[in-house]
Amino acid sequence: MNWEAILAPYTQAVDELKVKLRRMRAQYEYESSHSPIEFVTGRVKPVSSILEKARRKGISMDRIEDEIQDIAGLRIVCQFVDDIYAVMELLKRRNDFEIIEEKDYIAEKKESGYRSYHIIIKYPVETIHGEKILLAEIQIRTLAMNFWATNEHSINYKYSGQIPVDIKRRLKRAAEAAFRLDEEMSSIRNEVQEAQKIFKKKQGQDHRKNR
Ligand SMILES: Nc1nc2c(ncn2[C@@H]2O[C@H](COP(=O)(O)OP(=O)(O)OP(=O)(O)O)[C@@H](O)[C@H]2O)c(=O)[nH]1
């Protein structure tokens, strides 16, 4: 299979969506209002991971692009849980893609303890052969959920998906602790935001003074 050719439109989609989603944060900054987006990352799924997922799920090679929905993946990381739902409202209003599936793993966490909000979108890219509509996944999560998921992903990789029972239990506890941290931070959200505003203003003054 010519993976470079197959993945080229997905690379284009990830590049375009990274720019578009990052601009959303920049727009809040111009308006000096709280951005529900902290940062945005994206990646094209590595070929080895596509093949492993296809094998694990019994997907034939000719069905890969229809059935593996995260070949193009974007991640939006937020400060507060409420921001995730604010981002969702913004994404629903957009005209450049269609949301075809929503999975709320915050209201209903996964067995591992994993929390995040996922959407699958249909996104059109313009290629030299015309328009191609492809699937992409957007994961929306808080900084605390991201911290947990990143660590769990590494541990999962280390144990090839067979995490020992005791570590699994501790990871679930850590997921709950991360969620409590999110709840605590939400309850002092106004304090945090006021402090950030003061800090930003001061940074702006210092910057002007030093010019
Ligand atoms: N770290 C971590 N990430 C997860 C976990 N569950 C899901 N994810 C992430 O979310 C993506 C989509 O997960 P699901 O919505 O469960 O998708 P799925 O295709 O039904 O199942 P997967 O085989 O897990 O991809 C995965 O590719 C991971 O990036 C988890 O338990 N831990």
Ligand SMILES: Nc1ncnc2c1ncn2[C@@H]1O[C@H](COP(=O)(O)OP(=O)(O)OP(=O)(O)O)[C@@H](O)[C@H]1O
């Ligand atoms: N939607 C996404 N946006 C940005 N990064 C992602 C996204 N999904 C996964 N990643 C990251 O891409 C890297 C490679 O992930 P890979 O696709 O192999 O993992 P996975 O999505 O957890 O696996 P699988 O779907 O096969 O269970 C990891 O660092 C993972 O955190």
